[in-house]
Amino acid sequence: MTTQYIVEIFGTGFFAISGALAATDKSKPDWFGVTFIGFITAIGGGSVRDILLGSYPLAWVRDVNFMYSIIAAIIIASVFFKTLIKLRRTFFLFDTLGIAMFTILGTEKALGHQIHPLIAAIMGMFSAVMGGVLRDVLTNEIPVIFKKEVYATACLAGALFYIGLDVFLNNRTVNILSSMILIFIIRIVAIKYNLSLPKFRKEEEV
Amino acid sequence: MTTQYIVEIFGTGFFAISGALAATDKSKPDWFGVTFIGFITAIGGGSVRDILLGSYPLAWVRDVNFMYSIIAAIIIASVFFKTLIKLRRTFFLFDTLGIAMFTILGTEKALGHQIHPLIAAIMGMFSAVMGGVLRDVLTNEIPVIFKKEVYATACLAGALFYIGLDVFLNNRTVNILSSMILIFIIRIVAIKYNLSLPKFRKEEEV
């Protein structure tokens, strides 16, 4: 059991809590619905990446610990529901860390498939955001990546930064952590100062 | 041509009729739209399971008889449209049987891929419900599994029951049939007594 494995298992559970809380925001799904949505949020991004890469077996299919982590996460989300809702701000920090981690580990995995670094960066971003996209599609919402401030863009920037570092610096831990920190900072700064990417069409063109 | 093969071909056609009728419930799609939705409903669940397992080739890609069954089903749905709508209650029984069958055969297939039984049960449930989920996503509806009474839950319970039986009892036919009957009974009882799973959030928390 490497550190990375433990972090991945916990990260998956964390994503499931995040998905479950998001699911209860607008509707009042039953236990099955919440578990299903938490599950899709947690494993969706990595699954999309691995299916696009043709990288089988998928991690959660091969290793049941991911599922145990998700089930534990849903139970925790239920028991500590009020507390978690109150701790949204703290929770948000963890969520951002989780997204940063999924992006960089996903990019690294994709690079192992001998593909162009730009494609690997896109795969890394997909690892982090596609779970949320699937969740939003299933619950009939406009995906959050089209609305949230520089959400997926931060992931893509971090993934590209990691790829750049990877060329020059042979220290995996430093590369991973500094790229994660970059994603974290971009996201936090964007939220704090309410930054967003420019619109594709200028106002007067509308 | 085994019994199972014949049952699978007919079951696929049955799912296509079910999908086509659901598609005409709210909108008035043209022939192409109805066929497309019937097709997705019929092959969607098995395709999602096989893509997640990396189990190629997909049954309907390899064997054109599944497609013939779907085409025949759409024609039948058109010719006997009024009758089928009137027979909704009878139809519902067949639909429930079909879901039960897809779940158990899907679970069995997944078990053959040397994966953890819990994951195999989830794959079995996916086989039965993911066609409907894709149909609902394509027609911009909230997927029925988030609304319908213990729909997917019954499938999951039956799949887990089958896996338990499989450990102790070496009679495939008995195991399959009794698990299918369990799904059937849970679903019928839930509908009759209007049962549903508890909400994830208690009312006072809203």
Next chain:
Amino acid sequence: MTTQYIVEIFGTGFFAISGALAATDKSKPDWFGVTFIGFITAIGGGSVRDILLGSYPLAWVRDVNFMYSIIAAIIIASVFFKTLIKLRRTFFLFDTLGIAMFTILGTEKALGHQIHPLIAAIMGMFSAVMGGVLRDVLTNEIPVIFKKEVYATACLAGALFYIGLDVFLNNRTVNILSSMILIFIIRIVAIKYNLSLPKFRKEEEV
């Protein structure tokens, strides 16, 4: 670099422009959103086909030139936005040509996987329409294939025609071009005379 490769790279960029323009029709997404939607529109159809066939690696994952073409396309769409919107009619002709090409090349590719010609024709149609379907699902719209006049049907007809030709005629270029022309003509005639497929249910049944 064969002619076909160049045409495919340009066709992909063209699909990305088409997707980007469609994305800006109803909402005002930012740069990331437009690029993401253009990308999904461009590579979605071929990716769905290849994932269903189990045909790895996907073209855009293996060959970064598809991504460069998409990025260039989004920049062109931004710089010449007003012009492109004005040229909608001309643009529509190119779009129809692109769909025709994706259909026939997709059908040909699927035939190479030793599958039944009917399934290959469906795969060809998927290559052309699934990118748009994914785009519409992501932006929470009813997919255009359920609304637009004989859109996917034209693709399917052309794919079946190509398969028929392929049996009798050994001239690949003639087969491809004449099938593309058939799709083009069906689509243009349907638009001009406002043709549509018959509804599945007759009016008096509603």
